[in-house]
Amino acid sequence: MKFMAMSTSQTKRPRGRPSAFDYEEALEKALLVFWSRGYEGASMAELTEAMGINRPSIYAAFGNKEELFSKALGRYMAGPVAYVAEAMREPTAKQVAEKFLTQSALFLTNESTPRGCMIAVGALFSGEGCERVQQELIAYRQGYENALRKRFELAKTQNDLKQDVNTHTLAKYIATLHQGMSVQAASGATKDELIAIVQLFLSNWP
Amino acid sequence: MKFMAMSTSQTKRPRGRPSAFDYEEALEKALLVFWSRGYEGASMAELTEAMGINRPSIYAAFGNKEELFSKALGRYMAGPVAYVAEAMREPTAKQVAEKFLTQSALFLTNESTPRGCMIAVGALFSGEGCERVQQELIAYRQGYENALRKRFELAKTQNDLKQDVNTHTLAKYIATLHQGMSVQAASGATKDELIAIVQLFLSNWP
DNA sequence: CAAATAATGTACCGATCGGTATCTATATAA
DNA sequence: TTATATAGATACCGATCGGTACATTATTTG
The missing domain is CATH 1.10.10.60 (Homeodomain-like)
Known part of the structure; x- marks a missing residue:
């Protein structure tokens, strides 16, 4: 394993030849x-x-x-998709959804990075020997869907969402929309087109 | 090219050794x-x-x-996804959407075929030399999205859809939902979960 | 029958795949 | 300086990749 500097204390350099890359x-x-x-x-x-x-x-x-x-x-x-965790901290459920999907629309069509989300649409159909990678990506997808669901459950306790809202379905719906937007972005959809989709969704917020 | 029997007229068999497969x-x-x-x-x-x-x-x-x-x-x-073209012939725009998405929910989670739609989520991220395949799949995706849009434009002329509906966005929204459902199916979502998503969408039909 | 034609089966092609053995270069420790 | 430890560079590994040359087999034509 290569040398990694500690952030808090000055560490002695390791014995061998130092790495030439960061x-x-x-x-x-x-x-x-x-x-x-x-x-x-x-x-x-x-x-x-x-x-x-x-x-x-x-x-x-x-x-x-x-x-x-x-x-x-x-x-x-930790980097490109840190905005997802941030969106969960918005004050209301609708703002969480709005922030998550709007930021996604910008992120997925960002011109300085590849189009589409690695996690949302990575390794869906794969050859032999990719099972571990597929399962890891499925777990990450479950991760943000669960985060949405828990956030909406919290919103229900705050009377921010009506009691008859099915948080499981709402979270899955939003995750599905995000995953579809990822396909759209990878297929050439523009930022404005994705924003229009997000606004159509928000205009029917439960 | 191998011998293919004509459907209408009796054709002489070709000269060489006959194919051993269908x-x-x-x-x-x-x-x-x-x-x-x-x-x-x-x-x-x-x-x-x-x-x-x-x-x-x-x-x-x-x-x-x-x-x-x-x-x-x-x-x-011509086979597994022929239901898409059939859905376009439903009498109203809402019925088109309902048929398309409901049939998709069943299709995408069918236990006798792979999960997810080849066209919706095929070859999104690929290595070198797959550009032709990627473009072909993008064209197919555009194909059914365009079919939805044209069907909704027709619905507007029939006063089946309100004149202020943006058919471009509505068609893209439904295509996006379908593509997201494809990711969900490939990630393990159940038929009932996809049906719930479709019903949530239909309950907010414009 | 023989000639012509087309598909099958075997065995192989060079290229690329992910991964590594080994030697050399550069650092610290004694 | 010498010993030790770690990284870099080269060159290579067997396996698999997509694709094909070639001889054989099965059929129709004459």
């Missing part, structure tokens, strides 16, 4: 390859090229392709 | 492999195995992997 920068490059190519479509050759590191150094620092993908997903969660 | 049956097997594995994830080895044909016979009868995929897509359109 761990987080390299992971960011890997993330962009996986994001645009998918897990299967990203070859180690392309990853190596993009990360600017020799292949044995990748394996030493990040593990195999599957582990590298997991670590890239972690960085994806 | 063209449409073999294509159906190929379709199921592409459907569950995706274009990239389906290897020629797995296709060969499933189709029960030697590899040179596949190439002779169907062309290369890309052409085989296109032909399988054609069979998919």
